[in-house]
Amino acid sequence: MxxxxxxxxxxxLSAQERMATGVVAALxxxxxxxxxxxxxxxxxxNAAHDTRHAITVPCH
Amino acid sequence: xxxxxxxxxIIAGLLAGTIASAFQMxxxxxxxxxxxxxxxxxxxxxxxxxxxxxxxxxxxxxxPEDGIERTVYTLLTNxxxxxxxxxxxxxxxxxxxxxITLRNGVLWGLAGFVTFSLAPAAGLAPDLPGIxxxxxxxxxxxxxxxVAATAGGIALIALQDRMALxxxxxxxxxxxxxxxxxxxxxxxxxxxAVLAAGFAANTLAMMALFxxxxxxxxxWSLNRAGTRAET
Numbered sequence: 060m061x062x063x064x065x066x067x068x069x070x071x072l073s074a075q076e077r078m079a080t081g082v083v084a085a086l087x088x089x090x091x092x093x094x095x096x097x098x099x100x101x102x103x104x105n106a107a108h109d110t111r112h113a114i115t116v117p118c119h
Numbered sequence: 120x121x122x123x124x125x126x127x128x129i130i131a132g133l134l135a136g137t138i139a140s141a142f143q144m145x146x147x148x149x150x151x152x153x154x155x156x157x158x159x160x161x162x163x164x165x166x167x168x169x170x171x172x173x174x175x176x177x178x179x180x181x182x183p184e185d186g187i188e189r190t191v192y193t194l195l196t197n198x199x200x201x202x203x204x205x206x207x208x209x210x211x212x213x214x215x216x217x218x219i220t221l222r223n224g225v226l227w228g229l230a231g232f233v234t235f236s237l238a239p240a241a242g243l244a245p246d247l248p249g250i251x252x253x254x255x256x257x258x259x260x261x262x263x264x265x266v267a268a269t270a271g272g273i274a275l276i277a278l279q280d281r282m283a284l285x286x287x288x289x290x291x292x293x294x295x296x297x298x299x300x301x302x303x304x305x306x307x308x309x310x311x312a313v314l315a316a317g318f319a320a321n322t323l324a325m326m327a328l329f330x331x332x333x334x335x336x337x338x339w340s341l342n343r344a345g346t347r348a349e350t
Contacts (some may be wrong), residue, residue, distance in 0.1 A: 069218045072120065080121045081213030084128065088206030095200045099261060105182035109189065110196040113139075114329075115146045115236055115245040115322050117258035 123211070124341065128205040131336035136201020139329035140194050146194070146321040150314055151248060152185075158249030168238040196238055201333070204231065215278060221338045228334025229327075230273050236326035238269040238292065241301030245322040249310040253301035265295040282315075 071075070078087040095107050104111075104119065111118040161245045183189040208231060219227050239262045246252055262287075268291045275288030 060209045069167060069212065069216055074216075076120055077213045078215060080124050081210040084120055084125060084206040084213065085210035087125070091199050091203030091206065094279060095196050095203060101180035101182075105180065108182070109143070109145045109148060109151055109193040110200055111307055112246060112248065112318075113143045113150055113193075113197075113325060114200060115240050115321055115326065116263055117210075117245075117252070118208040118246055118248075119255060 124209055125206070127340040127343070128209040128337065129202050130340045131208075131333055132202035132205030133198055134336045135329050136200075138196075139325055140197045140203065142325045142328055143193070143197065144182050144190070144315070147318065147325055148190075154247045154249050154310045154318070157172035157308075157314075160309060160317070165209065168228060184296050185269045195265050201329070204329075205333060205337060207231075208333060209341070212337075212341070215274070217278075219334070219338045219341060224335035224338030225331055226334070227337070228330040228332070230277070231334065232330035234269045234273060234325060235266055236330070238295070239265045240319070240323060242296055244315075246331045247310060247315045247318040247320045250308050250315055251303045251306050253303045259300040261295065261298075261300045265300075268292065268295050278316070 072080075094103060095109055098104070098113065108118065183192045208219075210225060212227075229241060242265060243252075243258055243262060272288040272290075272292035275291065276285050279285060279288070
């Protein structure tokens with residue numbers, strides 16, 4: 060499974076590898092940011108309250 | 120490969136989130152706490168100015184205790200925020216195929232800052248507790264739309280050679296501001312304007328710091344993760 064690369068280079072990745080990695084990273088990132096910045100339940104809102112205000116997303 | 124990139128993003132996100140947290144404790148949280156004194160006064164006097172009358176509900180549901188507990192939750196959610204933005208940045212690096220390095224990391228960071236903080240803040244000023252605001256859902260929709268339009272605009276300007284496409288990028292960035300952000304009809308507030316002004320300046324400074332650290336750290340960690348793995 061592993062290729063022997065000694066240094067990381069975007070150019071050394073195949074387009075499919077880049078797309079697959081990008082999709083996984085984007086989905087995880089959107090999920091985490093939605094929970095921290097947008098989700099409505101009070102428990103999430105109150106825990107993340109100061110973060111929401113500080114990162115300048117609409118809070119309440 | 121996926122794990123290597125995700126790990127590099129987690130390292131960079133935690134570092135940037137932690138530095139942002141330190142700045143927040145110093146420059147931002149004291150302003151939130153000062154504003155809440157006025158916000159709560161307004162609630163008890165029945166003169167709540169926000170369009171959303173959500174405060175009475177919040178009083179009944181769980182919230183972290185002021186002091187150490189509240190600080191710990193903010194540190195935790197800032198870390199999740201940091202890693203979340205790091206994943207988004209990593210995804211953009213992968214989708215565009217453009218390298219992020221220690222040298223150009225600051226440019227990637229500034230693009231993130233303009234996209235997620237500066238452009239939305241130009242329409243919806245950083246929101247201090249107790250400052251009146253329009254309907255939450257309307258603001259969230261405008262915020263997300265502005266982020267998407269700004270990201271698309273920057274991508275067109277940075278990645279396309281044709282002038283027409285670059286011009287389209289400029290139009291995309293301007294569009295949400297031409298449409299206009301939602302604002303409340305009643306803008307009376309018990310919170311002193313000087314607190315809100317200081318808050319706006321310091322939150323934007325915090326996010327600029329966060330994004331610059333994130334961009335540079337990602338330039339370092341992504342390349343470092345590659346050289347360390349699989350020797």
